[in-house]
Amino acid sequence: MRIDNFGAQDQLARLQLIRSANIGPVTYFHLIARYGTAEAALRAIPGLAARGGGRAPRLADLATIEREVERVQALGARYLFVGQPHYPHLLAEIENAPPVLMYRGHLGLLDRPMIAMVGARNASAAACRFARGLARDLGRSGASIVSGLARGIDTAAHAGSLESGTIAVIASGIDIVFPPENAALQEKIAQEGLLLAEQPPGTEPRARHFPYRNRIIAGLAAGTVVMEAAPRSGSLITARLAAEAGREVMAVPGSPLDPRAQGCNGLIREGATLIQSAADVMESVGPMDARFVRQHNTPFAHEPVSVDVNERERQGIVRLLSLTPTPVDELIRQSGSPPAIVQTVLLELELAGRLERHAGGKVSLV
Numbered sequence: 274m275r276i277d278n279f280g281a282q283d284q285l286a287r288l289q290l291i292r293s294a295n296i297g298p299v300t301y302f303h304l305i306a307r308y309g310t311a312e313a314a315l316r317a318i319p320g321l322a323a324r325g326g327g328r329a330p331r332l333a334d335l336a337t338i339e340r341e342v343e344r345v346q347a348l349g350a351r352y353l354f355v356g357q358p359h360y361p362h363l364l365a366e367i368e369n370a371p372p373v374l375m376y377r378g379h380l381g382l383l384d385r386p387m388i389a390m391v392g393a394r395n396a397s398a399a400a401c402r403f404a405r406g407l408a409r410d411l412g413r414s415g416a417s418i419v420s421g422l423a424r425g426i427d428t429a430a431h432a433g434s435l436e437s438g439t440i441a442v443i444a445s446g447i448d449i450v451f452p453p454e455n456a457a458l459q460e461k462i463a464q465e466g467l468l469l470a471e472q473p474p475g476t477e478p479r480a481r482h483f484p485y486r487n488r489i490i491a492g493l494a495a496g497t498v499v500m501e502a503a504p505r506s507g508s509l510i511t512a513r514l515a516a517e518a519g520r521e522v523m524a525v526p527g528s529p530l531d532p533r534a535q536g537c538n539g540l541i542r543e544g545a546t547l548i549q550s551a552a553d554v555m556e557s558v559g560p561m562d563a564r565f566v567r568q569h570n571t572p573f574a575h576e577p578v579s580v581d582v583n584e585r586e587r588q589g590i591v592r593l594l595s596l597t598p599t600p601v602d603e604l605i606r607q608s609g610s611p612p613a614i615v616q617t618v619l620l621e622l623e624l625a626g627r628l629e630r631h632a633g634g635k636v637s638l639v
Contacts, residue, residue, distance in 0.1 A: 284354060285338060286311035291372045292333035292341075292473070293318075295624055298369040303620050318624055324587070325618075327625025344474045350377045350447050359383060364492040367518050368634065371471045371489060375447045378467035382417045382438045388554060389419040389494035389515070391487075391508040392426025393501040393533045400426060400501045400533075403525065405433035407498070410551035412437025417467075419493050421486055422459060424452055426500055426508075431458060431466075439466040440493070444486040446476040487511040496521030496558040498548055502536035509536050512545070517633070521558050523548045582617050586610050590618045594628070598635035 290311045291301050304314035319329040345352065353360055354373050359380045364370050388411055390404060408418045408430040418434035420427040422441040431439045441462045443451070447470035450456045462468050471489065472482060487507055491497055491514035499522070502508035512522050522545040527534025541547050546557045590608050593599070605615050619636055622628035629639050 288338045289333045295330040301372045321621045322624040325621030325625030327627055341473055348448050350375045367492040375470045377463035382440055382467045385417045387419050387494045388416045389490050389497040390430035391511045394424040396425035396501045401429040404429035408433030419490055442469045442486050442489045444482040445478040446472050446474040448474045451478045488514050491515035498523045499537055500525035501533040504536050523557050582614055587618050594638050598631040598637045601634050
């Protein structure tokens, strides 16, 4: 069975690993770093979970993975794994980068500088018009526009940049259209731009999927432009994720009488760059040098790392954990154990179903 043009068996194992229970992106990368290959990591999971004091998580069924691969191929989509040449290096820099994406369209758009544009789903007509024009002008400046294919600002940004180059990141499987009225636009992007999805085919969009999608949008781009975002909106989550990743955060100001402008005005008050034109955006992100353009990644393969944890060290780290999320760095400092030892114990606990990971590098007991 062919997935891509190299390491098909290894890629099947990687898919099986990331689709298994209790294994998110951070755990996936720790396992690969420790065991070198996905196949070796899969063999090691039962022992790790036992040391963590729980039962081994349910591993994804290989037959199910093979059916997924066949479905992806039937849809005209392909897989893009971390470590493959076209995987965006800016996205790979974030801690919880997606180990695998599915795509339809032109990967060459990832070679260009990328600017994210996000905003309100119930955006005003004036804001949508501004978003279309801004996306068009940024596209003419050589940038690819990244957004989430939602109603309102996202739709306007994609429409404005369709001719120059637009990238849509969706929260569902690559075969699912949401919202339904964007069916034609989604297909057009898949044909003329680039459509990206992290969730397996057939996955309907759920509320929990949108923050995961937002981290991809923020991670891809050198900077994120926000317009007409209400407080506590998903757009502000994207802006926060962009700031945490060290990317530029920009906002279009709005009337203080419009609730949809409160989020953007708040971002500007907190230090985001005020944006009124494409020139402002290009000035804000600075020269589009090599840091903001895809680099050829080295293959994502490691020599196995051997880490032995004695029971005294393990129990000392477990005692520091509670139901309150605690930074991993704080656990390392208070335990006095090497980072590799702490990460190994956390890995064992997570695979045993006893540990939960939170944003900002924090962990807690379940």
